[in-house]
Amino acid sequence: MVATLRDVAEFAGVSVKSVSNVVNGYPYVSDELRRRVQAAVDELGYRPNLAARNLRAGRTGLLALVVPGFDVPRLDELVREVVAGAERRGYRVVIEHSRRVAAGEARPVPVDGVLLAADVAPPGLIEGPSTGPPLVVLGDAPGGRCDRVAIDHARAAEDASAHLLHTGRRRIAAIGVRPRHSPAAAQRYTLGYRRALRRAGLAPPSGYLQPALPHRRAEGYHAARTLLAHEQRPDALLCYSDRLAIGALRATVDAGLRVPQDVAVIGIGDSEEGRYARPTLSTVSADTAFIAREAVARIVARIARRDAAPALVVAPHTVVPRESTAPAG
CATH class of the missing domain: 3.40.50.2300 (Response regulator)
Incomplete structure (x- = not known):
């Protein structure tokens, strides 16, 4: 009935x-x-x-x-x-x-x-x-x-950055500031990342915040290549999506570096792709x-x-x- x-x-x-x-x-x-x-x-x-x-x-x-x-x-x-x-x-x-x-x-x-x-x-x-x-x-x-x-994207980035700091990384760069963001919006978007570093007594060097569209692996790849060529090469990459992180993983390997020994990588999104990547991708899961x-x-x-x-x-x-x-x- x-x-x-x-x-x-x-x-x-x-x-x-x-x-x-x-x-x-x-x-x-x-x-x-x-x-x-x-x-x-x-x-x-x-x-x-x-x-x-x-x-x-x-x-x-x-x-x-x-x-x-x-x-x-x-x-x-x-x-x-x-x-x-x-x-x-x-x-x-x-x-x-x-x-x-x-x-x-x-x-x-x-x-x-x-x-x-x-x-x-x-x-x-x-x-x-x-x-x-x-x-x-x-x-x-x-x-x-x-x-x-x-x-809360700011809090998610802050927690991801805190995780990287807890693992011993100190030169943490970020990939995923939206290209169309105004300076004020970019500040808000990266608030958590900067807050975690500031709490640890750190400040990112110029060029450590790389713009990228979140759903494109290629943008993560190219942003990571730019960062890995930096005079102060980062030892960790915070990526604002798993897709960016997958691109960053490939860029790190192509640069002759090891993940996680030389560079740690973390994404946001907990995608199935990240669970089966090699190495498996740390992430923030919603x-x-x-x-x-x-x-x-x-x-x-x-x-x-x-x-x-x-x-x-x-x-x-x-x-x-x-x-x-x-x-x-």
Whole structure:
């Protein structure tokens, strides 16, 4: 028998209105109530009547997930979690490529809300579109008037740098300052890296911060080659993505150096590629399921109330030490 809203309410021991608030993404719901209702929804297998709800609200029942490419690390996990989270709330998900958004093309189908990767989002869109569906940004984005769900990139870089310092490295360079960043944005983006070094009584020499686009291994390779030719050759490379780190690993080997004996390398992202690299890549791992779950919750809440204040949800992260940062001998 198909579970109803009333069945969920009785199972959770709450009112039907409380269940409706949770499944419809009402923003002012306590975490405890949300957990109780979600547990009941999962246990009973409740699914909202999508067609009826959308007909009443004049909505499509669709969310768009905009990705920078289909070979992005951990994309399969993110898509799986977003789709599952959306289905639990009565939505379906369409996948779009960022080129369409960047070009300002019309969507092939209308959607009620958009989940958009920060590093491919046009700045004007992040600052708060006056028209179009509500937007939630996945990842780090400066300012803006839209909801964001991301790890604390400054803290992630700080923790990664602290790990390198703990292994005995002292000449730590960074790869991944975005080329399009303003000086102020670059300062913010590298805050954690500089904070960790400053706490250790260190300051990076000029040229130790190399720009690179985060999803391109070649940029990590060329930035690392530049750094390894520096008169004060670094003994560690902090890369702001695993892809940059994979390029840096290759550049180090091509320069006749050893990882980690001569140069330690750490990335951010915990990609499968890094787990099977040789040596295996140390990294900062984010909770992808948390990011997907909270992003869906925020976009559903934003659809319900577009005038709500923008929220920043910070996802947990952990440093995962592997072979590429083994302690210096």
